Amino acid sequence: MNALEVVQPPAAVHVDAVGSVRRARRRRGTVVTGALAAVAAALFVLTMVVGDYAIGPLQVVASLLGLGDDPGADFVVRDLRLPVAAAALGTGLALGVAGSIFQRLLGNPLASPDFVGVSSGASLFAVSMILLGGGAGLAVSASALVGAVVTAVVVYVLAFRGAVSGYRFILIGIGVQQLCTSLISYVVARADVFEAREAMTWLVGSVGRAGDAELAVLWVALVVLLPLALVLSRSLATLELGDDAAKALGVRVERSRLVLLAVSVALTAVAVAVTGPLLFVALVAGPIAHRLLGPASSGGLLAAGAVGAIVLLSADLVAQNLLPTPLPAGVVTGLLGAPYLIWLLASVNREGRGG
Amino acid sequence: MTRTPHSLRAEGLSLAYDDRTVVDQLDVELPDGAITVIVGANACGKSTLLRGLARLLKPASGRVLLDGESVHDMASKDVAQVLGLLPQTPLAPDGITVGDLVGRGRYPHQGFFRRWTAEDDRAVAAALESTGTAELVDRRVQDLSGGQRQRVWIAMALAQETDLLLLDEPTTYLDINHQVELLDLLTDLNRAEGTTVVLVLHDLNLACRYADHIIAMKAGRIVAEGAPVDVVDSALVSEVFGLPCEVVPDPVSGTPMIVPRGRHHAGRLVGSAPTAVDAT
Numbered sequence: 001m002n003a004l005e006v007v008q009p010p011a012a013v014h015v016d017a018v019g020s021v022r023r024a025r026r027r028r029g030t031v032v033t034g035a036l037a038a039v040a041a042a043l044f045v046l047t048m049v050v051g052d053y054a055i056g057p058l059q060v061v062a063s064l065l066g067l068g069d070d071p072g073a074d075f076v077v078r079d080l081r082l083p084v085a086a087a088a089l090g091t092g093l094a095l096g097v098a099g100s101i102f103q104r105l106l107g108n109p110l111a112s113p114d115f116v117g118v119s120s121g122a123s124l125f126a127v128s129m130i131l132l133g134g135g136a137g138l139a140v141s142a143s144a145l146v147g148a149v150v151t152a153v154v155v156y157v158l159a160f161r162g163a164v165s166g167y168r169f170i171l172i173g174i175g176v177q178q179l180c181t182s183l184i185s186y187v188v189a190r191a192d193v194f195e196a197r198e199a200m201t202w203l204v205g206s207v208g209r210a211g212d213a214e215l216a217v218l219w220v221a222l223v224v225l226l227p228l229a230l231v232l233s234r235s236l237a238t239l240e241l242g243d244d245a246a247k248a249l250g251v252r253v254e255r256s257r258l259v260l261l262a263v264s265v266a267l268t269a270v271a272v273a274v275t276g277p278l279l280f281v282a283l284v285a286g287p288i289a290h291r292l293l294g295p296a297s298s299g300g301l302l303a304a305g306a307v308g309a310i311v312l313l314s315a316d317l318v319a320q321n322l323l324p325t326p327l328p329a330g331v332v333t334g335l336l337g338a339p340y341l342i343w344l345l346a347s348v349n350r351e352g353r354g355g
Numbered sequence: 356m357t358r359t360p361h362s363l364r365a366e367g368l369s370l371a372y373d374d375r376t377v378v379d380q381l382d383v384e385l386p387d388g389a390i391t392v393i394v395g396a397n398a399c400g401k402s403t404l405l406r407g408l409a410r411l412l413k414p415a416s417g418r419v420l421l422d423g424e425s426v427h428d429m430a431s432k433d434v435a436q437v438l439g440l441l442p443q444t445p446l447a448p449d450g451i452t453v454g455d456l457v458g459r460g461r462y463p464h465q466g467f468f469r470r471w472t473a474e475d476d477r478a479v480a481a482a483l484e485s486t487g488t489a490e491l492v493d494r495r496v497q498d499l500s501g502g503q504r505q506r507v508w509i510a511m512a513l514a515q516e517t518d519l520l521l522l523d524e525p526t527t528y529l530d531i532n533h534q535v536e537l538l539d540l541l542t543d544l545n546r547a548e549g550t551t552v553v554l555v556l557h558d559l560n561l562a563c564r565y566a567d568h569i570i571a572m573k574a575g576r577i578v579a580e581g582a583p584v585d586v587v588d589s590a591l592v593s594e595v596f597g598l599p600c601e602v603v604p605d606p607v608s609g610t611p612m613i614v615p616r617g618r619h620h621a622g623r624l625v626g627s628a629p630t631a632v633d634a635t
Contacts (some may be wrong), residue, residue: 014480014489015473021454021493022476107446231467238462244442247411250435250463250516294491295452 029296036306043313069130096308098264099282106166116173120180121151148269205278205330280337367417397571409440435463439517460514482513
């Protein structure tokens with residue numbers, strides 16, 4: 001390294017280099033995000049193609065657009081398969097974006113809503129509604145939604161001490177999650193066998209149980225919250241540098257963090273209300289998108305959402321079609337996610353970050 | 356280069372973490388266009404004062420005035436266009452490239468409707484160039500050496516293009532060569548752009564050499580301030596650090612140079628090597 005020279009206007013060559021590196025980064029971001037969105041769209045259609053009653057992809061698209069001329073196919077596509085595909089797509093998007101916001105905001109790849117109590121709070125409320133309140137359908141979904149929000153508020157309040165530190169939020173979240181899990185076990189253990197079975201089924205997580213009302217809530221939430229998340233992604237990119245650096249750059253740290261947490265909790269809550277706790281989707285989406293984006297990862301929320309949708313749509317396709325007996329998607333996400341979590345814990349500790 | 360003059364001062368400023376007061380009823384004014392170095396023993400409140408001046412901490416009492424207006428009443432982004440701070444341990448997100456990181460220093464100059472412009476590219480290129488990191492623009496920050504990484508962080512702070520720049524122990528983790536290089540860089544910036552630079556430093560000799568104005572703190576209060584030649588002597592070092600020492604002129608710059616006494620070497624003649632007898 002040479003002695004540094006007096007500050008001068010930069011040589012034009014450096015400005016051009018900076019510009020071209022930045023444009024290359026943005027191009028890569030656009031290409032990767034576009035490709036992921038295309039894959040998600042293809043899987044969305046594929047989910048409606050396969051099944052006992054085979055319908056061609058073109059006919060599926062025609063039915064979706066209201067151009068179909070076969071009432072039988074229209075019924076199968078729009079009334080039977082579309083709700084499942086839309087639930088998988090929407091939930092995957094929501095969980096992918098929510099997980100990525102959590103991980104980047106709290107600076108830890110383990111900080112997924114699955115692990116900081118949000119999903120298990122939702123489960124506790126939903127299971128209690130099934131077993132103690134005798135509710136079903138929409139009542140259970142509504143309880144899950146409320147449970148997710150209440151748990152997130154509890155964790156935030158407990159973690160707040162003048163400001164919220166990511167580390168404290170995660171540790172308290174894990175504690176709250178343990179508490180919810182024990183309470184779920186207690187409630188299930190006391191229930192009669194038939195009802196307990198229903199509760200256990202809910203706890204696995206499935207994209208196939210959503211009613212019209214739940215789906216409407218999910219998609220309205222996505223339409224409102226996704227643009228908000230994208231607007232906030234600039235603050236998120238600054239908050240990643242640490243609170244002091246973010247404040248020095250003019251970010252209103254506590255307010256931005258609160259809004260970002262609220263957006264991701266709301267996304268998680270609507271997702272869990274629709275499908276039950278689909279573990280690991282939120283955990284894996286962000287890191288996979290990050291790998292694919294490489295140097296372009298700073299604006300990767302949409303890419304993370306697309307990866308979430310791809311993971312969930314694939315998990316459902318595998319669960320419904322490739323297994324000996326059709327199973328809920330939650331079984332597959334759990335089976336794929338657990339080894340990833342073990343790898344993550346091992347590698348995180350080796351690199352000395354986060355864990 | 357012309358720049359608007361700025362004033363940054365604290366009036367009756369007290370800063371506390373929870374109930375523990377760290378900076379107590381302090382009045383200070385940072386000279387405009389100069390390099391000010393804050394020194395003091397560990398936990399004397401020097402970093403806290405710097406954070407308070409950069410409105411990172413809310414005062415328990417008193418206020419910080421930037422151009423006569425309280426920084427806590429100003430819009431945070433407006434402050435960030437004039438006053439920058441490089442914290443002691445900023446975090447580099449996993450996998451981030453140098454160009455991306457330095458570009459984040461442009462945050463206060465951008466908005467929802469004013470995204471990236473050619474002006475931002477120019478500021479980033481200037482920051483990379485003056486820190487000698489232009490060649491690293493597409494490298495990942497985590498792959499750099501400690502010295503390079505620190506220069507990249509400085510580049511991010513420079514890209515913010517503020518007239519006042521506060522740095523909290525920027526030379527920590529750097530070897531002596533890189534420390535001098537970094538302080539030379541900040542001096543270049545001060546001389547060329549007239550940037551007001553405020554630093555917290557541990558090395559007293561470097562502080563005396565590079566500071567136009569030195570502030571010595573002890574237990575949350577200012578013990579002495581002024582030009583190093585005027586205020587730094589063995590009595591001050593003994594009071595602030597509890598360290599018995601000699602102060603001699605720096606053979607290179609003529610500024611005060613601190614030579615600690617310690618318990619084992621006092622009385623030795625210069626150049627006399629220890630003998631086996633001494634060692635036993």
